[in-house]
Every structure is written in structure tokens, then in C-alpha cells.
Amino acid sequence: MNNIKYYLDRVAEIFAEEQFVFEPHELYEPIDYTLRLGGKRIRPTLLLAANGLFGGNEEQVRDAALGIETFHNFTLLHDDLMDRSPLRRGQPTVYTKWGDNAAILSGDTMFALAWRYFLRQPSPRLQEILQCFNETAIEVCEGQQKDMNFENMTLDQVSLADYMDMIRQKTAVLLAGALKIGALYAGAPQSETTKLYDFGIHTGLAFQIQDDLLDGYGDTAVFGKKTGQDIRDNKKSYLPLAALKLGSAEQKKELAALFSAKDNMDEDKKVRRVLELYNTIGLRATLEKAIDEEFRKAKEKLDAINVAETLKKPLREMMETLNGRKK
Amino acid sequence: MNNIKYYLDRVAEIFAEEQFVFEPHELYEPIDYTLRLGGKRIRPTLLLAANGLFGGNEEQVRDAALGIETFHNFTLLHDDLMDRSPLRRGQPTVYTKWGDNAAILSGDTMFALAWRYFLRQPSPRLQEILQCFNETAIEVCEGQQKDMNFENMTLDQVSLADYMDMIRQKTAVLLAGALKIGALYAGAPQSETTKLYDFGIHTGLAFQIQDDLLDGYGDTAVFGKKTGQDIRDNKKSYLPLAALKLGSAEQKKELAALFSAKDNMDEDKKVRRVLELYNTIGLRATLEKAIDEEFRKAKEKLDAINVAETLKKPLREMMETLNGRKK
Numbered sequence: 160m161n162n163i164k165y166y167l168d169r170v171a172e173i174f175a176e177e178q179f180v181f182e183p184h185e186l187y188e189p190i191d192y193t194l195r196l197g198g199k200r201i202r203p204t205l206l207l208a209a210n211g212l213f214g215g216n217e218e219q220v221r222d223a224a225l226g227i228e229t230f231h232n233f234t235l236l237h238d239d240l241m242d243r244s245p246l247r248r249g250q251p252t253v254y255t256k257w258g259d260n261a262a263i264l265s266g267d268t269m270f271a272l273a274w275r276y277f278l279r280q281p282s283p284r285l286q287e288i289l290q291c292f293n294e295t296a297i298e299v300c301e302g303q304q305k306d307m308n309f310e311n312m313t314l315d316q317v318s319l320a321d322y323m324d325m326i327r328q329k330t331a332v333l334l335a336g337a338l339k340i341g342a343l344y345a346g347a348p349q350s351e352t353t354k355l356y357d358f359g360i361h362t363g364l365a366f367q368i369q370d371d372l373l374d375g376y377g378d379t380a381v382f383g384k385k386t387g388q389d390i391r392d393n394k395k396s397y398l399p400l401a402a403l404k405l406g407s408a409e410q411k412k413e414l415a416a417l418f419s420a421k422d423n424m425d426e427d428k429k430v431r432r433v434l435e436l437y438n439t440i441g442l443r444a445t446l447e448k449a450i451d452e453e454f455r456k457a458k459e460k461l462d463a464i465n466v467a468e469t470l471k472k473p474l475r476e477m478m479e480t481l482n483g484r485k486k
Numbered sequence: 487m488n489n490i491k492y493y494l495d496r497v498a499e500i501f502a503e504e505q506f507v508f509e510p511h512e513l514y515e516p517i518d519y520t521l522r523l524g525g526k527r528i529r530p531t532l533l534l535a536a537n538g539l540f541g542g543n544e545e546q547v548r549d550a551a552l553g554i555e556t557f558h559n560f561t562l563l564h565d566d567l568m569d570r571s572p573l574r575r576g577q578p579t580v581y582t583k584w585g586d587n588a589a590i591l592s593g594d595t596m597f598a599l600a601w602r603y604f605l606r607q608p609s610p611r612l613q614e615i616l617q618c619f620n621e622t623a624i625e626v627c628e629g630q631q632k633d634m635n636f637e638n639m640t641l642d643q644v645s646l647a648d649y650m651d652m653i654r655q656k657t658a659v660l661l662a663g664a665l666k667i668g669a670l671y672a673g674a675p676q677s678e679t680t681k682l683y684d685f686g687i688h689t690g691l692a693f694q695i696q697d698d699l700l701d702g703y704g705d706t707a708v709f710g711k712k713t714g715q716d717i718r719d720n721k722k723s724y725l726p727l728a729a730l731k732l733g734s735a736e737q738k739k740e741l742a743a744l745f746s747a748k749d750n751m752d753e754d755k756k757v758r759r760v761l762e763l764y765n766t767i768g769l770r771a772t773l774e775k776a777i778d779e780e781f782r783k784a785k786e787k788l789d790a791i792n793v794a795e796t797l798k799k800p801l802r803e804m805m806e807t808l809n810g811r812k813k
Contacts, residue, residue, distance in 0.1 A: 186631040237594060241587045260568045260634060263590060267564060268627040270597055274620045278613060286608055289616070293601045300595040304513040307587060 163476040166207045170200045173221055174228070189253045189265040190272070193232050196248045201477075203228045205334060206341035208473040209355055212466055215345025219280055223344065226276030226292070227337045233269035234299055236262060241307070270296075280344075288343045295336035302328025309395045314418040315411075317395045319404055323364065331363025351464055358460040358474070365453035366481055371396040372446040375437060387430035393418045397449070398442055399433075406440050454482050490803040493534045497527045500548055501555070516580045516592040517599070520559050523575045528804075529660060530555045533668040535800045536682055539793055542672025546607055550671065553603030553619070554664045560596035561626055563589060568634070597623075607671075615670045622663035629655025636722045641745040642738075644722045646731055650691065658690025678791055685787040685801070692780035693808055698723040699773040702764060714757035720745045724776070725769055726760075733767050781809050 179191040203224035210220045238244075239252040240262040246252060254262035282288060305325040309317050338359040342352045374389040375398050389396045399418060403411050417424075417433055437443070461474055506518035530551035537547045565571075566579040567589040573579060581589035604619055632652040636644050665686040669679045701716040702725050716723045726745060730738055744751075744760055764770070788801060 183628060183631045183635060185635055186628060237590055241590055259586075263564055263568055264627060264631055264634070267594070267597065268624065270594065271620055271623045271627060274601070274616075275624065278617050278620055281613060286605060286612060289601075290605050293598055293605055296598045297595065297602065300591060300598060301510060301513060304510045304591055307591070308510060308512055 161208075161211055161473055163204070163208065163473040163480065166204045166211070166473055167200065169207060169217070170203045170224060170228075173203070173224055174200070177225060185261070186265055186268055189236075189257050189261050190269055192256070193236055193253060193265075193269070194229065196250055198232075198248060200228060201481075202231050202333060202337040205359070205474075205477065206337040208477065209338040209341030210345045211341075212355070212464070212470050212474065213342050213345035213347040213351070214470075215341070219282070220341055220344050222276040222279045223288075223340055226273045227333075227340065229269055229276060230273035230292075230296060231333060233266050233273065234303070236266040236269065238303060240266075241303075282344060284343050284346075288340055291336055291339055291343065295332050298328045298332045302326070302330070302332075305329070312395070314393075314395060314399055314403060314415050317400060319397070319400045322395060322397060322400050326364060326367040327360060330367045331360045334363040334366070335359030351466075354460045354464050358457050358464075361453045361457035361460065362478060362481065365450045365457065368397050368446055368450050368453065369481075369484065371398055372443070372450070374398070375434060376443055387434065390430045390433045391426050393420075397446060398437060401442055401445050401449075402437060402440050405442075405445065406436070410436055410440060450482075454478065488535075488538055488800055490531070490535065490800040490807065493531045493538070493800055494527065496534060496544070497530045497551060497555075500530070500551055501527070504552060512588070513592055513595055516563075516584050516588050517596055519583070520563055520580060520592075520596070521556065523577055525559075525575060527555060528808075529558050529664040532661060532686070532801075532804065533664040535804065536665040536668030537672045538668075539682070539791070539797050539801065540669050540672035540674040540678070541797075542668065546609070547668055547671050549603040549606045550615075550667055553600045554660075554667065556596055556603060557600035557619075557623060558660060560593050560600065561630070563593040563596065565630060567593075568630075609671060611670050611673075615667055618663055618666055618670065622659050625655040625659045629653070629657070629659075632656070639722070641720075641722060641726055641730060641742050644727060646724070646727045649722060649724060649727050653691060653694040654687060657694045658687045661690040661693070662686030678793075681787045681791050685784050685791075688780045688784035688787065689805060689808065692777045692784065695724050695773055695777050695780065696808075696811065698725055699770070699777070701725070702761060703770055714761065717757045717760045718753050720747075724773060725764060728769055728772050728776075729764060729767050732769075732772065733763070737763055737767060777809075781805065 174194065179194050180187045206224050206227055207217065207220060210217065235247060236253050239247055240254045240259060243254075244252055245255050252262075253265060257265075277289060277292060302325055305321075306329055309322075309325065335356045336359070339352045339356045342355050347355070371389065374386065374396065377386055389398070395418075399414060402414055406414065414433070414436055417429055417436075420429060457478060461471060461478070464471070501521065506521050507514045533551050533554055534544065534547060537544065562574060563580050566574055567581040567586060570581075571579055572582050579589075580592060584592075604616060609615060629652055632648075633656055636649075636652065662683045663686070666679050666683045669682050674682070698716065701713065701723065704713055716725070722745075726741060729741055733741065741760070741763055744756055744763075747756060784805060788798060788805070791798070
């Protein structure tokens, strides 16, 4: 019986074994750089663990694990370019290091490399597996577009339901897709892959709301990012959207004004005032409740999966790790 | 027995029937715009014709035809952004109309939509077909990178062999891949798909050298582009690279100087002088010979394919149309 550490280590090994630099090196160096930056490797780990849950053959999903992480890193690479984010995992992003065109083309190539990995391994369910991957990819693009649309909208034009729909597509479906693909390779029946997919959706939603909470309330030293960056960016995250739902008329009005304030306002003062409003409304507890609720639903789905309890241990550990995270 | 017009019309019908706008419309409108701009639709036409060559079922390749053209248009969309080309087919390019981020994300989505088309249709040879598509996609990315590398090199740093390798990847492999995929769906044996692939490579090379020739010697009114644009852009096309191979030491020196001249030189004067040098060296005849040679090799491959001569008519017509083109 495995535990989640086993799968995390296995994923680290798989990436260490793999070569990412080919010719022309101008194309592949940014790819190698991106894939070697590390990160939590959550998606390939979930894919392997889901495969193990249904007694799959680990060698059969090695390439799919590479494929799902390569795809994820492709989306980060292009997102960083579109969002003009200078840093990723504390290191300069590809467009700052090699320029916009390298970021575009190396990203495109990573999407194709993800496919190369997925296409290496035959499977009687190949078409179904690849469709699952591709429909997930399309949803991730749609989620990113919705996120970009929010930037051009005022706070009161975005509802909490719109936001949940956006993070479901941008973040949750890829966790869910990774799990489902791992299970499909192991020959799991549709009833079970559906539960596992939903487990991934709720885990992903919990993960993203946690991210929003950490931006407002995280310990900077542990979280690794400056607290309040979302507030500085006027980002329509779960925090202000919940505040707009729960606050008094006066609080809503002030918050809307703060979130449409331009560069002429003192940024630190703005962050302090917004956090004061969040505290008065009691948002920390609201978000913690929302996170617990998503983890509860995720657990419910995992509980319902029809395999021996001992086999579920790695995924339960993963959920606990994500639930307890401070960064 | 069909002719090439039959396949061209069929492709036009397939695109007219298809819907490309979904939600969020900010993501799909640039895709619809790009796919409706038209163009020659050479790749899907070749795919259908190759399928017909081996007696395939036309309905079975409808989606692959959509997929190959969607992929091609994705590469054009991102290339136009990277090259900062304001116009495509006489219309504003996506990045000029909707901005860089829309061009990046709508392009990414088009790549995924191409996959959606390819994944719709089951086939006993699905893995082989998809691998052919994906390896082609990777080569196209590599070719684009090589083309971008040439921009940062001086004329004498690029050889004609490097150039041929670049246009093979950037242009020819996609024609070859389209043909091979059409044939694979029809169940053609490997010996025949290889010949067809090579037919596509030589046709694609001929097509690109023609493009280079037309830039120097095309009739502006017919070609639709201003003659000499490649010269203005210091582009390492077949013309200057062949000149560097065939010219005298003095001519080479002058040409190298002209191709490294910066904005301070009168552009029209530069174009006139470069064309004079081309004429003295006799490049028009050189390129026409190179084009004929590629078409000859293409014809040789088509001749060798083991099917009834009457079935080859559409591909012969296509080759003749491309050979005789003035734009």
C-alpha cells in the first residue's frame, strides 16, 4: 500500500529522468527552464494516485503524468505573459528572460509536447482519455478568458457564482481531469471516474478559495508572497465578492470605491482599509467555512468510491496536505 | 471520379456548415474571424483528396479536414503576432483588432479545437493518425523558431541548406502531414503513405520557393503584395541565399552590405539595387529551375503511388494549379 509521499517522489523521479532540451535550443531552453522550476507537481501526483486507486499499472501512466504537468506549465507560461507577471516560483518568468516571442512559441510547443507524452502509450480507451484531456484544456482556456474579462469589469458586475464558475474552469477541472485520466488508464468504470472527477472539482475549488484567503490573511514569511497583492491589483477574488454579498450598503459602497481607485491612492493605506472592512464583515470565517464545505464535499465523493479503504489513503493524505497548507 | 474543384467545394461547404462561436464570446470571436477569412484551404483539400486517392469514406475525414485547417490558422494567428504583421488576407490581424492577449489565448484555444476535431472520429489507426498530426505540429513550431533565429543572423550566417530545412519544417511538413492523415484514414499501406508524404514535402518546398520568387518578380496587381517586401525586411529568403552562393565575390559583398543596411537607407533604392543584382546573377531562372525540380520530384512520388491513374487526377490538378500560380 502506497502513501502520497511515494507518488510525490515518483513524480520527482520521472521529471529528473526526462530530457527536455532538443534543437533548436532557443525553442527548448525556455521549456526545460519552466519544467525544471519545480512547483508542487500536484496534477501528475494526483494522476498516479488515481491510477493506483484502481490498481493500475504505474509504468502505463508515466507519460500521462509528464503530459499533464507539461500542459499545466504551458498554461502558466502563457498566463504569466498575458498577466505580465515578472516572477514565478521566485524566478524570472520566461517572457522576462527570453522575450514575448519565445514565451509564445515555447508555450505552443509545450502544448504539443504534452500531446506527444499522451500519445506515447497505447490504451484501449485512448480516444476517451485524450478527449478528457482535450476538453479539460479547452475549459482551462475558457476559464482564463473569463478571468481576463473580470479585469475589465467593476466589482459589482461580477457575482460570486460567476467567480466560482471561472475558478472551476481555470483551476479545478485540471485537477479533476488528472484524476479521471489516471483512473481511465486503470480501467475504472464510469460511475467511479465521475465520483473521482467531482472529488477533484471540490478539492480544486477549496484550493483556490484558500489561495484567495492566504492573499488577505497569509503569513508573508510562509506564504512567500506579499499579503494584499490581490487588493493592490483590484482583483475580483472570493474575498471582495463575498464582502459585496455580505456587507452593509455602506460597506459595499466603500469597497466598490476602493476597488476602482486608481494609482493616485496610497497602496498600503488601501490594503489596510480593505482588510479592516473584511474583518468587520467577518470574511476570514466566511472563507474558512466555504473551504471546509468544499473539502467536505470532496471527502463525500472519495468516501463513495467503491474500492478498499486502504487504497484511498494517498488521496486522503493529499487532501489533508492541501487543507492544512499555509502557502 | 472526382476533380480538385470537387474537393475545394467540399471544404468550403464543411467550413460554411460549422459553428465557431461559443461562450465566452471574447475567446471565440477572434477564432471565428480567423477561420472565416478564407484563404486557399490547401491543407484540408489535400487531406480529402488523399483520402479519395485510396478510396476512403469522405464523411470519416470531414472532422480531420476541419482540424488541419484550424491548426494551420492557429499557427498563422500566433506567427502574425510574433512577426507583428498588421494584415492577413488583406484584413487586420487578430492582435491588431483585439490585442496581444486575445491573440495568444484564442490561438491556444484553436490548437485545442483542432484536437477536438481530430478526436471526434474513431479509427483503428487513431494513435498513428494523431501522432502524425502532433509530430507535424512540433516540426512547424521548430521551423518557426529557426525562421526567427535567421532574423538575428547576418545573410552569410545562413546557408541555403539551413533555409531549405527551415521551410521544410515551417511549410512543407504540414502539406505532407495533411496528405498522410487523409491516406491513413483510408487504410493506405505504409509504403504508399510514405510516397504521398514525400509528394507533399516537395510540393511544399516548391510552393515556398515560388513565394520567394513572387516577392521579387511577382506582378503586384496579381500577387496582392508589394514586390520586394522581403528585401525591405532583410529576409533571408531563397533569393539572397542563392545569390550568395552564385554571385561573384564583389556581388556577395554588396549584397551582404545591402542586407545589413539599417533604416537610414532609401528603401526603394535598396529594392531596385538588390533586384538589379538578382538579374545580373540570373536568379529568376535559378529559382524557376529549383521550383521545377521540386515539382518534378513531387510528380515522381505521385507517379509511383500504386493506385489507378484516374484516381490521381485531383492531386495532379492541385499540383498544376500551384505550379501555375501568380499569387
